[in-house]
Amino acid sequence: MLRRTLISCTFLLISGISFGQSSSYEQVIDSLSNIGQQAKIIPYLEQELKAKPNEELLLRMLGFYHIEDKNLDVAEQYYTQALAVNPTCSKCYMNIGRIYAMRNDFNKALENFNLGVLAAPKDGLIVLWRARLKEYQGDKTAALADYNLAVSLEPDNGAVYQQRALFHSSQGNFPLELADLNKTIALVPNDLKPYLHRATLHFKMENLDSACLDYEMAKKLSAQQKTKDTLLTDQLETAVQDICNPEKPSYYYQRGIAFYNQKQYQKAIAMYDLGLKKFPGNPLTLNFKGNAYLALQKPDQALLCYQLALQSKDSFLKAINANPRFSTDGKNQTTKPGNSDAGQVSKAFLAELHYHIAECQLALAAFPKALSEINQAIELIPDTAGFPKEMYSNLREQIMKKIRLQKNYVN
Numbered sequence: 001m002l003r004r005t006l007i008s009c010t011f012l013l014i015s016g017i018s019f020g021q022s023s024s025y026e027q028v029i030d031s032l033s034n035i036g037q038q039a040k041i042i043p044y045l046e047q048e049l050k051a052k053p054n055e056e057l058l059l060r061m062l063g064f065y066h067i068e069d070k071n072l073d074v075a076e077q078y079y080t081q082a083l084a085v086n087p088t089c090s091k092c093y094m095n096i097g098r099i100y101a102m103r104n105d106f107n108k109a110l111e112n113f114n115l116g117v118l119a120a121p122k123d124g125l126i127v128l129w130r131a132r133l134k135e136y137q138g139d140k141t142a143a144l145a146d147y148n149l150a151v152s153l154e155p156d157n158g159a160v161y162q163q164r165a166l167f168h169s170s171q172g173n174f175p176l177e178l179a180d181l182n183k184t185i186a187l188v189p190n191d192l193k194p195y196l197h198r199a200t201l202h203f204k205m206e207n208l209d210s211a212c213l214d215y216e217m218a219k220k221l222s223a224q225q226k227t228k229d230t231l232l233t234d235q236l237e238t239a240v241q242d243i244c245n246p247e248k249p250s251y252y253y254q255r256g257i258a259f260y261n262q263k264q265y266q267k268a269i270a271m272y273d274l275g276l277k278k279f280p281g282n283p284l285t286l287n288f289k290g291n292a293y294l295a296l297q298k299p300d301q302a303l304l305c306y307q308l309a310l311q312s313k314d315s316f317l318k319a320i321n322a323n324p325r326f327s328t329d330g331k332n333q334t335t336k337p338g339n340s341d342a343g344q345v346s347k348a349f350l351a352e353l354h355y356h357i358a359e360c361q362l363a364l365a366a367f368p369k370a371l372s373e374i375n376q377a378i379e380l381i382p383d384t385a386g387f388p389k390e391m392y393s394n395l396r397e398q399i400m401k402k403i404r405l406q407k408n409y410v411n
Contacts, residue, residue, distance in 0.1 A: 023057060041065055056085045063095055072099050090120030094129055101133060109133055124154035128163055135167055143167060158187035162194055174205055192221040196232075199239070206258035212244035249279040253288050260292055268292045283312040287349075290356060303360035310353050317346045344382040351380035355392060362399055367406060370399045 025048065032040050042065050049058045059082035066075035076099050079092040086092075093116030100109035113130040120126060131146030147164040154160050165180035181198040188194065199214035219236045227233055243254045252275025259268035272289040276282060290305030354377035361370035374396045381389055 025057065025061060029061075042069070054085050056082050056089065059085065060089070060091055060095070063092075067095065067099065067102075070102075072102060075099055088119045090116045090123055090126060092116075093119060094123075094126045097129060097133075106133060106137055110137075122153055124150040124152075124157065124160055127153060128160055131167070132163065135170070140171070156187060158184040158191070158194070161187070162197065165197065169201070174201060177201055178205075190221060190225075192218040192225070192227070195221065196236070203243075206261055208243050208255055208258055212240070215239045215244060249275055249282045249285055251275070252278070253282075253285045256285070256288055256292070260288065260295070263295075265292045265295045281308065281312060283309040283315055286312075287353065294356065294359065297363075299360040299363035303357060303364070306353055306357045306360065310357070313350070317349070344384045347380050347382040348384060348387060351377045351382070351392070353377075354380065355395065358395060358399065362395070362402065365402075367399055367402045371396070371403065374399055 025045065028044060029041050032038060032044065042062065045058055045062050045065065049055065049062065052058060059078045063075045063078035063082065066072075066078065076096060079089075079096050079099075082089050083092045093112045097109045097112035097116060100106070100112060110130065110133055113126060113133060116123070116126040117130060127146050127150040131143045131150060134146060135143035144167065147160075147167055150160045151164060161180040161184040165177045165184065168174075168177035168180060178198070178201055181194055181201065184191075184194040185198065195214045195218040199211045199218060202208070202211035202214060215236060219233075219240055222233055222236060241248060242250045245251055252271055256268040256271035256275070259265070259271060269289060269292045272285050272292065275285045276289070279285065286305045286309040290302040290309065293299075293302035293305060354373045358370045358373035358377060361367070361373060374392065378392050378396065381387060381392060
């Protein structure tokens with residue numbers, strides 16, 4: 001079945017750039033970063049280290065920036081030197097743990113995170129790294145305990161709430177995820193990432209009005225901060241235009257889909273009718289309205305909707321290909337991303353239309369018409385992973401059984 005997909009954000013991992021004190025080195029690094037000369041940061045720190053070869057902060061900074069450059073062996077050497085200077089350097093253990101995790105040596109990673117926690121039991125960031133590793137290893141109970149500990153250690157740090165929100169997201173616990181995102185945004189109201197995260201959550205929870213508020217805030221912050229990530233800005237604009245603009249048909253059918261997904265089919269139809277009143281004959285809206293009538297077991301009304309949508313095939317395909325929030329795996333109208341190839345999407349949706357018309361004709365005992373429609377649907381099945389080809393074959397077999405029974409009855 002035609003599906004919506006999420007506009008998502010690639011959330012940054014925990015930064016790890018915590019040196020524990022402000023310094024003149026960081027001021028120089030900030031200046032180099034601001035003028036786009038990041039390549040000069042490591043040479044600058046190496047030059048400073050020559051004058052102060054046992055400066056723990058310099059050694060840790062060099063270790064960090066070599067991690068950023070994926071020079072893991074060199075990074076480990078610098079952190080090991082820093083530990084020789086200060087055997088209780090908790091940040092050293094933490095970042096060596098990160099290095100082992102990047103090498104997929106998770107036992108050594110956990111060993112170093114544990115040493116870091118022992119060295120600084122009140123450092124929530126180290127606990128947070130350990131929580132993420134435990135989650136990755138599948139120890140959900142221990143991971144949650146560490147996420148909770150990190151929050152208790154750093155109750156005013158929005159990052160720890162956002163990381164715990166991501167954990168709750170992976171567990172499908174939307175209420176707890178939402179609570180943590182609300183706390184994150186209260187603590188860091190100018191960070192667009194939590195707004196985007198919460199918008200996608202509201203979208204999954206079928207709360208499109210709240211999703212719009214967050215998408216629009218993320219878009220506003222992106223403009224204010226002159227975000228250079230064009231993919232992100234394009235995604236935000238797509239989301240706003242898709243579900244937040246009442247001058248677009250999608251504003252209405254997306255809300256109809258939300259009611260459909262909550263099995264509130266009459267409300268879905270009422271929303272589709274609002275859209276059709278403003279955009280008469282819109283093929284996507286008609287298609288979704290047909291789905292709602294099918295769910296209500298009203299095949300005659302569903303059939304009319306599908307046939308009207310099919311009559312507007314050209315605009316139907318244009319509307320589908322213009323909207324990247326749809327996928328082609330043929331399952332229920334949910335929010336899981338899927339294939340977005342335009343040609344495959346078009347074939348999938350035409351196949352789906354004929355499939356649903358076949359369902360309607362079968363329910364109305366018009367078996368030859370149903371067979372013709374399902375045959376057309378099968379011919380249109382795209383070469384798309386996850387497309388339910390077996391479902392189409394099963395429907396054809398059901399129709400054939402009805403035809404055989406009808407022939408036997410007549411004979």
